[in-house]
Amino acid sequence: MQFSSSLLENAVNEFAKLPGIGKKTALRLVLHLLKQDNKEVGQFSEVIARMRSEIKFCRRCFNVADGDVCAICANSMRRQEVICVVESIRDVIAIESTQQYNGVYHILGGVISPLDGIGPDQLHIEALLQRIEKDKAEELIFALNPNIQGDTTIYYIQKKLPAASSLRITTIARGIAFGGELEYADEMTLARSLQNRLPVESYVRNN
Amino acid sequence: MQFSSSLLENAVNEFAKLPGIGKKTALRLVLHLLKQDNKEVGQFSEVIARMRSEIKFCRRCFNVADGDVCAICANSMRRQEVICVVESIRDVIAIESTQQYNGVYHILGGVISPLDGIGPDQLHIEALLQRIEKDKAEELIFALNPNIQGDTTIYYIQKKLPAASSLRITTIARGIAFGGELEYADEMTLARSLQNRLPVESYVRNN
Numbered sequence: 023m024q025f026s027s028s029l030l031e032n033a034v035n036e037f038a039k040l041p042g043i044g045k046k047t048a049l050r051l052v053l054h055l056l057k058q059d060n061k062e063v064g065q066f067s068e069v070i071a072r073m074r075s076e077i078k079f080c081r082r083c084f085n086v087a088d089g090d091v092c093a094i095c096a097n098s099m100r101r102q103e104v105i106c107v108v109e110s111i112r113d114v115i116a117i118e119s120t121q122q123y124n125g126v127y128h129i130l131g132g133v134i135s136p137l138d139g140i141g142p143d144q145l146h147i148e149a150l151l152q153r154i155e156k157d158k159a160e161e162l163i164f165a166l167n168p169n170i171q172g173d174t175t176i177y178y179i180q181k182k183l184p185a186a187s188s189l190r191i192t193t194i195a196r197g198i199a200f201g202g203e204l205e206y207a208d209e210m211t212l213a214r215s216l217q218n219r220l221p222v223e224s225y226v227r228n229n
Numbered sequence: 230m231q232f233s234s235s236l237l238e239n240a241v242n243e244f245a246k247l248p249g250i251g252k253k254t255a256l257r258l259v260l261h262l263l264k265q266d267n268k269e270v271g272q273f274s275e276v277i278a279r280m281r282s283e284i285k286f287c288r289r290c291f292n293v294a295d296g297d298v299c300a301i302c303a304n305s306m307r308r309q310e311v312i313c314v315v316e317s318i319r320d321v322i323a324i325e326s327t328q329q330y331n332g333v334y335h336i337l338g339g340v341i342s343p344l345d346g347i348g349p350d351q352l353h354i355e356a357l358l359q360r361i362e363k364d365k366a367e368e369l370i371f372a373l374n375p376n377i378q379g380d381t382t383i384y385y386i387q388k389k390l391p392a393a394s395s396l397r398i399t400t401i402a403r404g405i406a407f408g409g410e411l412e413y414a415d416e417m418t419l420a421r422s423l424q425n426r427l428p429v430e431s432y433v434r435n436n
């Protein structure tokens with residue numbers, strides 16, 4: 023692409039660095055911003071810069087936070103003794119959107135994946151183990167993506183927990199998605215969904 | 230979507246204002262930026278703000294420019310007496326990418342479209358007419374999108390030109406796209422492509 027202005031070219035190149043944004047999309051976004059008020063674009067740019075420089079990570083759950091502790095951990099209405107273990111901030115947002123969960127979170131920052139060079143030490147596992155003890159956790163809910171890395175991580179953390187603990191350890195249910203069709207489900211999902219079948223009364227009660 | 234940080238939420242909202250970017254994509258982009266160095270994000274934000282506040286529009290052709298005149302108009306190697314009339318900056322970039330054009334441009338900033346409330350006065354038509362006279366233009370090439378608004382604009386500008394002028398007025402060829410298939414072309418395109426058929430010698434020479 024040939025540009026008649028280096029200011030335009032630099033802006034397009036910056037946008038094109040973002041994931042999933044090619045040069046053509048970047049140009050479309052930049053030309054859109056060019057049409058906006060100077061003030062609005064100033065706000066856009068300032069909000070992005072502030073977000074990166076001022077955002078903090080919650081020292082309890084490693085979620086993004088405006089202060090030392092995130093809004094979820096600081097909320098006294100939430101059950102601090104139920105901890106949902108997730109991979110990333112995005113998973114927290116997905117679960118929060120269901121408005122069905124009233125506990126707190128712990129963000130691992132990834133899952134154990136030797137092929138990608140990610141071992142337990144690079145994740146917030148040690149902090150989770152300390153937190154379980156300190157906060158007298160009653161339940162640990164694993165909400166990791168259903169794949170080998172996720173299962174390995176669950177297995178690893180479980181082994182690290184004291185054997186004689188009264189901690190309840192659960193994982194979110196795997197099964198056929200709501201609205202999904204049996205014939206298109208893969209065998210693994212279908213098999214797990216059969217193994218973990220529910221009594222119809224409880225199914226009817228929850229739906 | 231529920232966020233645990235207002236800094237994050239504001240950044241996502243700013244990105245989601247961009248065209249074609251929804252909340253989920255905005256979140257993906259913001260979380261990507263969050264993983265980058267503070268310095269890199271600072272650069273992203275500064276380049277965008279500078280682009281908007283410092284960019285100028287060429288006083289001859291209305292293209293984006295770093296100074297008073299854009300790099301194309303300032304280039305003495307280009308034929309200043311051949312003017313290609315386009316709708317937007319994006320069209321200039323598309324034509325420049327072909328590396329086949331050695332004249333200059335004139336950006337109208339839109340096309341005449343009464344339904345959208347865009348009349349000739351909102352476009353850079355008066356400036357074009359003055360420029361044709363002042364720069365002793367020899368050829369005017371219309372490279373507008375092939376639709377009713379584009380055709381109306383060509384017709385309007387043509388009527389405004391002095392009748393006894395030696396100015397050559399052309400429009401880019403409409404026809405079957407290279408690699409396109411006859412049977413899928415619409416009737417209008419096919420009809421125009423038949424009307425404007427070329428002698429085979431000239432076709433072979435150009436390809």
